[in-house]
Amino acid sequence: MRIIILTGFIFIIVLTFIPFVHAENIKPPAPTELRADSVTNIGWTVKIKWKSPVIANNGANTNNNTPLSPSNSIAGYEIQRTKDPNSGVWEDRRFLESRLQEFISGEYQDMSWFSDGNIYYYRMRSINKDNIAGEWSELSNPVTIDGRWFDSDKIWLLIIGIIISMSIIIYIELAKRQKKLFIRNIAALSSIEEAIGRSTEMGKPIVYVPGILDVNDVQTLSGLIILQKVSKMVAEYDTKINVPVSKSLVLTTGREMVKEAYISAGRPDAYTDDIVHYVAEEQFAYVAGINGIIVREKPATVFYMGAFFAESLILAETGNTVGAIQIAGTAMPAQLPFFIAACDYTLIGEELFAASAYLSGDPQLLGSLKGQDIGKIIAMTFILLGMVFSTLAVIFSGSDLISIVKGSSDAGFFGEIIKFLKDIFTVTTTHIKLGGM
Amino acid sequence: MKKQIPLLITFISGLVMIIAIFIPHYPFTKMEKWFTVWFNIIAVFAFILGGGNLIRMHGNKIYKRAEGWGYSLVAIIGFVGMLTIGLLQIGVDGYFQRVDQGWTDKIYWNIIWPLASTMFALLAFFVASASYRAFRAKNVEATILLATAIIILLARTFLGAVLTDWLPDELAFLKIPELANWIMTSPNLAGQRAIMIGIALGIISTSLKIILGIERSYLGSD
Numbered sequence: 001m002r003i004i005i006l007t008g009f010i011f012i013i014v015l016t017f018i019p020f021v022h023a024e025n026i027k028p029p030a031p032t033e034l035r036a037d038s039v040t041n042i043g044w045t046v047k048i049k050w051k052s053p054v055i056a057n058n059g060a061n062t063n064n065n066t067p068l069s070p071s072n073s074i075a076g077y078e079i080q081r082t083k084d085p086n087s088g089v090w091e092d093r094r095f096l097e098s099r100l101q102e103f104i105s106g107e108y109q110d111m112s113w114f115s116d117g118n119i120y121y122y123r124m125r126s127i128n129k130d131n132i133a134g135e136w137s138e139l140s141n142p143v144t145i146d147g148r149w150f151d152s153d154k155i156w157l158l159i160i161g162i163i164i165s166m167s168i169i170i171y172i173e174l175a176k177r178q179k180k181l182f183i184r185n186i187a188a189l190s191s192i193e194e195a196i197g198r199s200t201e202m203g204k205p206i207v208y209v210p211g212i213l214d215v216n217d218v219q220t221l222s223g224l225i226i227l228q229k230v231s232k233m234v235a236e237y238d239t240k241i242n243v244p245v246s247k248s249l250v251l252t253t254g255r256e257m258v259k260e261a262y263i264s265a266g267r268p269d270a271y272t273d274d275i276v277h278y279v280a281e282e283q284f285a286y287v288a289g290i291n292g293i294i295v296r297e298k299p300a301t302v303f304y305m306g307a308f309f310a311e312s313l314i315l316a317e318t319g320n321t322v323g324a325i326q327i328a329g330t331a332m333p334a335q336l337p338f339f340i341a342a343c344d345y346t347l348i349g350e351e352l353f354a355a356s357a358y359l360s361g362d363p364q365l366l367g368s369l370k371g372q373d374i375g376k377i378i379a380m381t382f383i384l385l386g387m388v389f390s391t392l393a394v395i396f397s398g399s400d401l402i403s404i405v406k407g408s409s410d411a412g413f414f415g416e417i418i419k420f421l422k423d424i425f426t427v428t429t430t431h432i433k434l435g436g437m
Numbered sequence: 438m439k440k441q442i443p444l445l446i447t448f449i450s451g452l453v454m455i456i457a458i459f460i461p462h463y464p465f466t467k468m469e470k471w472f473t474v475w476f477n478i479i480a481v482f483a484f485i486l487g488g489g490n491l492i493r494m495h496g497n498k499i500y501k502r503a504e505g506w507g508y509s510l511v512a513i514i515g516f517v518g519m520l521t522i523g524l525l526q527i528g529v530d531g532y533f534q535r536v537d538q539g540w541t542d543k544i545y546w547n548i549i550w551p552l553a554s555t556m557f558a559l560l561a562f563f564v565a566s567a568s569y570r571a572f573r574a575k576n577v578e579a580t581i582l583l584a585t586a587i588i589i590l591l592a593r594t595f596l597g598a599v600l601t602d603w604l605p606d607e608l609a610f611l612k613i614p615e616l617a618n619w620i621m622t623s624p625n626l627a628g629q630r631a632i633m634i635g636i637a638l639g640i641i642s643t644s645l646k647i648i649l650g651i652e653r654s655y656l657g658s659d
Binding site for chain 1: 458459460461462463466467476479480483484485486487488490491494505549552553554556557559560563564566567568570571629632633634635636638639640641642643644645646647649651652654655656
């Protein structure tokens with residue numbers, strides 16, 4: 001008995017120490033070439049770059065792009081910063097998981113709270129799969145935070161945004177008083193009632209596809225708003241509608257909106273939860289599901305309202321083969337030609353967003369369309385100014401337009417105006433890329 | 438109250454997101470990421486509703502032995518199978534602890550991906566049939582479209598260069614590749630940009646209507 005207990009005890013001790021012995025062999029080396037830079041147009045952000053140590057199968061740091069094996073690859077990096085490297089006080093910043101085995105170099109943007117004007121130093125170390133940390137890297141270069149509270153590169157974006165937003169709000173307020181507003185005829189929207197009537201006469205259902213993006217996309221929201229108007233007509237005509245969706249939040253939002261439409265049409269009894277139903281999250285599984293519905297049910301009318309990608313033509317051509325009247329609307333410029341070619345009516349870009357106002361006739365919503373026109377006038381004015389000054393700059397300087405726009409040739413007064421116009425519409429964006437994420 | 442609280446949340450969230458574009462300071466620099474994470478958390482709960490709806494729809498079909506109930510059975514087996522494999526992480530490497538190393542990954546790349554590619558491949562045939570209808574010279578606009586399409590099609594093949602190669606340098610702009618390039622970079626790009634400007638204004642307008650609570654139909658019934 002004692003021998004068994006003793007053997008078990010030794011076995012436990014051995015098992016306890018095995019990870020440490022193992023860990024000693026694969027202690028990961030530190031990242032190299034650590035560099036920290038303050039992002040110029042975003043005052044409170046530090047971009048950290050480093051080169052990852054590459055580990056060969058034997059655990060040695062080879063730095064020759066040797067493929068990593070899962071048994072000794074780096075699980076992630078720990079980043080710390082300090083104001084004074086001699087103080088010994090380090091602030092934990094982030095643990096970055098290294099998800100890719102071929103992860104060679106990384107980048108991380110520290111966007112946390114900084115003290116204005118202070119100098120910061122960074123350091124980092126590798127962590128392996130057994131959660132064993134390597135040595136700390138050498139200190140980064142010192143980086144100073146300039147502490148801006150406003151991104152000055154976006155001043156023109158702010159000014160133009162305010163002008164357009166104010167004009168929309170002003171016209172909405174004006175529309176409340178002046179009840180009658182003119183809005184041009186949009187054929188696709190005028191034909192909605194005709195298409196629903198056709199379905200009713202033929203005794204066939206309507207299929208409504210609200211796109212493949214989630215409710216956080218404005219196109220999907222616009223598609224759902226139109227769905228509500230369509231559902232109300234469907235309820236009034238006492239016909240059937242089938243709404244296949246690919247996102248769970250679209251399912252819940254769509255159900256609420258269709259239910260509201262049936263209630264407002266005085267037909268709550270005709271509403272069932274099965275009208276809006278979930279098909280699949282995967283793009284082409286969703287497409288296959290809809291195509292199946294179209295081929296089996298042979299709807300008289302199909303609506304495509306929302307965001308679409310490569311599936312647009314596959315859906316529209318399937319609808320076309322069953323002889324359905326098809327009305328599409330999207331703000332994806334690349335998909336518009338497909339819908340125009342395959343559908344009977346198409347809402348092009350902004351018309352999709354105008355549909356809600358057009359169908360409801362609500363003066364407040366119609367007012368917002370008038371406000372949009374101010375934005376168009378601004379755009380047209382700047383396009384005309386750009387054309388005129390570009391032409392004058394080419395005539396008077398003799399340089400070609402590309403070099404004038406790039407600023408590589410001196411085009412005098414007109415060149416300066418072109419540069420100014422270019423600055424207005426150029427917004428520097430900083431793409432956030434997390435190292436190894 | 439049922440509508441006032443969501444409207445207030447929408448207003449505050451919208452306003453904060455707009456402000457965050459212009460303030461390069463913590464916590465505004467993190468706002469977009471946080472809001473995306475919150476959205477994803479909500480979406481995960483909604484997924485239960487989506488999955489539940491899928492099972493209920495197909496379950497009803499199987500129970501009633503409706504036409505094509507066999508396909509519903511396949512759908513449910515696929516759904517439950519993938520969910521089980523994913524949750525139990527079958528075949529997942531102990532270290533990485535991620536589904537992309539396990540059977541979910543294998544099923545995705547060996548079954549779902551080829552099926553999706555097959556669906557996508559149908560596009561080639563649909564492009565041909567849609568082009569045939571769109572390019573019929575029924576009126577002036579359709580004829581211009583047809584002529585433009587022929588130029589672009591020819592320019593994308595060796596024939597475009599061969600057919601007009603003999604033109605002298607003074608008439609180089611009439612060479613089919615040159616014409617196609619001009620069509621793509623001038624009228625086509627101008628048209629696309631005009632549409633993009635309209636879309637941008639439409640998005641601003643719709644977003645404002647939602648943020649200010651003027652457009653509230655997305656909130657559904659009381």
